[in-house]
Amino acid sequence: MRLSVLDLVPVRSDQSTGDAIAASVALAQAADRLGFTRFWVAEHHNMPAVAATSPPVLIAHLAAQTESIRLGSGGVMLPNHAPLAVAEQFALLEAAHPDRIDLGIGRAPGSDPVTSMALRGAAGRDETDIENFPQYLDDVMALMGTDGVRVAIPRQNYVLKATPAAATEPRMWLLGSSMYSAHLAAAKGLPYVFAHHFSGQGTAEALATYRSEFQPSELTAEPTTFLTVNAAVAETAEEAAALMLPNLQLMAKLRTGQPLTALDLVEDAQAQTLHPQQAALVDAGLARSVVGTPGDAATQVRELAEQFGVDEVMVNPVASARRGTDPRTAPGRVRTLELLAKELL
Known part of the structure; x- marks a missing residue:
């Protein structure tokens, strides 16, 4: 298993x-040392608990401080950006770090509507960006290719490419948590990643649809997919659950419209009083996560891979920390990777 x-x-x-x-640099270095396949960073905006706002900037920073692990976006939220800007950023990353760059693309805004409008600028990008998403996806792929895109202007065809061109191209993936993304990835012959960590709903249906409808392409000859899952692993099941609690509570607050804050320390999360709806969301999040001792967590990962027919699982190590931890470290997150690697790699 990867x-x-x-x-x-x-x-x-x-x-x-x-x-x-x-x-996160220390986490990426641990993943590199332990033999993990890839390390992806997300794009979210205007959230106090999330520092991943610009995947290409973070990827460049991490690639310079790791050796061989693939670095990528999980993902770039394409409606927020001009396709040429994305193509140029990732072509440049690929040129600097050949055969190490993945470009994962998503359709969701990764933010609230006001922030989305601010990201897209006063020029007026709007909801049609969602409708035009398939075309934007084609544009990014073509702009990173050797032939570029031909733009019809009076008296000539203008060739537009992502420059400077890399000798190789980043590996492109389509990300999603709905049937829309499964259909689109299959139609375009793209590798597909399902965000199982986000909701845990519809995973089997989406992956089955992707596989049954897949059309081979120059990029991908056969269906290629994996899924994501939240994880916290520790020497005891009680400690693993305690380390995961702050993240579960944060997601419960997000989904019930509560003001967002930075991620709580374990002791602060344990002192929280949740209303019944939030408590139910915490329980549901715990049930669909990988959490427990190394042996139990490894079994959960294997069962997840077997259930959904994948040979790669991407873990989101969500363990928080206890009071007194060095702020520049995340020992619970690093330990999660170390314990899983010992059992599975």
């Missing part, structure tokens, strides 16, 4: 953004 890592660069209540980034 194991990979998804990182949102979580910001704990005892951390600055710089501290959180330093902890």
Whole structure:
């Protein structure tokens, strides 16, 4: 089995953004040392608990401080960006770090509507960006290719390419948590990643649809897919659950419309009083996560891979920390990777 890592660069209540980034560098270096396949960073905006706002900037920072692990986006939220900007950023990353770059693309905004409008600028990108998503996807692929895109203008065809061109191209993946993304990835012959960590709903149906409808392409000859899952692993099941609690509570607050804060420390999360709806969301999140001792967690990962027919699982190590932890470290997250690697790699 291949194991990979998804990182949102979580910001704990005892951390600055710089501290959180330093902890993520150490996490990526651990994943590199332990033999994980890839390390992806997300794109979220205007969230105090998430420092991953610009995947290409973070990828460049991490690639310079790791040796061989693939680095990528999980993902770039394409409606927020001009296709040429994305193509140029990732072509440049590929040129600097050949055969190490993945470009994972998503359709969701990764933010609230006001932030999305601010990201897209006053020029007026709007909801049609969602409708035009398939075309934007084609544009990014073509712009990174050797032939570029031909733009019809009066009296000539203007060739537009992502420059400077890399000798190789980043591996492109389509990300999703709905049937829309499964249909689109299959139609375009793209590798597909299902965000099982986000909701845990519809995973089997989406992957089955992707496989049954897949059309081979120059990029991908056969269906290629894996899924993501939240994880916290420790020497005891009780400690693993305690380390995961702050993240579960944060997601419960997000889904019930509560103001967002930085990620709580374990002791602060344990002192929280949740209303019944939030408590139910915490329980549901725990049930669909990988959590427990090394042996139990490894069994959960294997069962997840067998259930959904994948040979790669991407874990999102969501363990928080206890009071007194060095702010520039995330020992629970690193330990999660170490314990899983010992059992599975």
